[in-house]
Amino acid sequence: FIMWNGIIIFAVLAVLIGIAVTAWNKKIDPNQLKQFVPPYIHRMKERERIKKELEIARKVQLSFLPNEVPRYPGIEVSTVCIPANEVGGDYFDFIDLGDDKFGVVIGDVSGKGIPAAFHMTLTKGFLKAQVKESYSPRDVLVKMNELFYENVRRGNFISMIYGVFDLKDQSFTFSRAGHNPVIIRSDQKQKIEQLCPKGIALGLEKGAVFGRFIEEMQIKISKNDMFVLYTDGVSEAMNDDKIEFGEDRLENIVKANSYLSAKEMIELIQQKIRDFVGNTAQHDDMTMIIVKIL
Amino acid sequence: MEMFEVGRSDDGDISILYIKGYLDAHTAPKLEQELQNLIDEGKYKIIVNFNELSYISSAGLGVFMGFIETIREKEGDIKLSSMNPKIFRVFDLLGFPTLYDILDTDEEAKKKFA
Numbered sequence: 001f002i003m004w005n006g007i008i009i010f011a012v013l014a015v016l017i018g019i020a021v022t023a024w025n026k027k028i029d030p031n032q033l034k035q036f037v038p039p040y041i042h043r044m045k046e047r048e049r050i051k052k053e054l055e056i057a058r059k060v061q062l063s064f065l066p067n068e069v070p071r072y073p074g075i076e077v078s079t080v081c082i083p084a085n086e087v088g089g090d091y092f093d094f095i096d097l098g099d100d101k102f103g104v105v106i107g108d109v110s111g112k113g114i115p116a117a118f119h120m121t122l123t124k125g126f127l128k129a130q131v132k133e134s135y136s137p138r139d140v141l142v143k144m145n146e147l148f149y150e151n152v153r154r155g156n157f158i159s160m161i162y163g164v165f166d167l168k169d170q171s172f173t174f175s176r177a178g179h180n181p182v183i184i185r186s187d188q189k190q191k192i193e194q195l196c197p198k199g200i201a202l203g204l205e206k207g208a209v210f211g212r213f214i215e216e217m218q219i220k221i222s223k224n225d226m227f228v229l230y231t232d233g234v235s236e237a238m239n240d241d242k243i244e245f246g247e248d249r250l251e252n253i254v255k256a257n258s259y260l261s262a263k264e265m266i267e268l269i270q271q272k273i274r275d276f277v278g279n280t281a282q283h284d285d286m287t288m289i290i291v292k293i294l
Numbered sequence: 295m296e297m298f299e300v301g302r303s304d305d306g307d308i309s310i311l312y313i314k315g316y317l318d319a320h321t322a323p324k325l326e327q328e329l330q331n332l333i334d335e336g337k338y339k340i341i342v343n344f345n346e347l348s349y350i351s352s353a354g355l356g357v358f359m360g361f362i363e364t365i366r367e368k369e370g371d372i373k374l375s376s377m378n379p380k381i382f383r384v385f386d387l388l389g390f391p392t393l394y395d396i397l398d399t400d401e402e403a404k405k406k407f408a
Binding site: 110111180199201209 | 353359
């Protein structure tokens with residue numbers, strides 16, 4: 001009886017050792033193990049890679065936007081730019097034109113995410129090349145329209161405002177290419193207006209109609225005036241009931257809080273938007289520029 | 295995904311597309327397909343009726359621009375009708391009324407083709 005058990009135990013051990021030695025000899029190739037990795041692990045790795053690339057793209061895009069506001073005696077500038085995704089299609093910039101003049105631009109590229117970010121970068125390139133050529137906002141936008149129409153596929157467009165503050169002359173001259181109106185609070189006149197000179201968005205038409213239609217407006221600036229430029233991500237911010245924040249709500253905030261500094265105003269507006277939208281996710285890029293005359 | 299539908303009716307050589315719901319980057323391909331179908335059928339007199347459209351994004355606006363040149367080259371046009379004030383404001387701010395006929399009713403749009 002003991003002998004049989006001994007033989008059985010020995011046989012089992014021999015088989016096990018035989019398997020171990022065979023496996024060792026075969027030297028299992030680690031590369032072959034890949035085929036045993038489930039597809040969802042591959043997808044996870046791919047998603048990780050894309051996520052990292054988007055983070056890098058975000059940093060690059062941020063570097064194209066101004067990292068500081070213009071500082072001139074007599075004005076205060078505040079800005080905020082919040083893309084809906086990692087990268088966005090809103091653009092804003094300031095241009096030092098010398099002689100106490102500076103240019104302000106705000107733009108909203110159609111679409112969002114990566115394609116919009118590409119077009120935003122192209123727009124910056126075109127604009128920086130144009131603004132030194134002419135002080136006239138109308139001329140700059142006419143040229144921008146031609147360049148954008150020639151170089152970008154049909155269906156893409158940009159709404160934009162380009163304006164020049166002349167601190168010597170105490171004036172603000174601007175043109176509007178299909179963008180939301182500029183909110184201007186005049187302390188002297190004790191009133192608030194939404195200025196909307198005529199203009200078509202960039203990229204909709206080759207140039208003849210664009211050039212004929214676009215207007216250039218000049219207004220005098222005085223102490224305590226406040227200028228609010230924004231993209232429609234602000235006015236179209238939605239709450240859970242699908243109601244939009246709206247231009248009127250924005251105007252009323254500016255009207256009711258005229259004593260605030262540009263920085264305080266921009267923070268207040270952001271807070272009001274946050275309160276309004278609640279938990280609803282941001283669906284469009286949001287940008288604001290506020291200029292206060294001191 | 296938000297709801298979006300396109301209905302169609304033909305009145306002689308004029309076709310009317312009825313767009314309903316949300317027109318954005320996700321739903322735009324549906325409208326693009328309908329416009330492409332019309333072009334393939336040689337129907338270049340098109341009215342797009344916005345009566346039941348509740349939202350349009352820039353991707354939706356871009357759809358029209360993508361087709362308008364081809365259609366106008368063939369002596370046709372895309373006329374836009376029956377927008378609610380909110381939708382019209384989106385088009386108006388961008389300057390679309392300068393480039394497209396935007397009418398209150400399909401009947402007015404049809405007259406523009408005469």
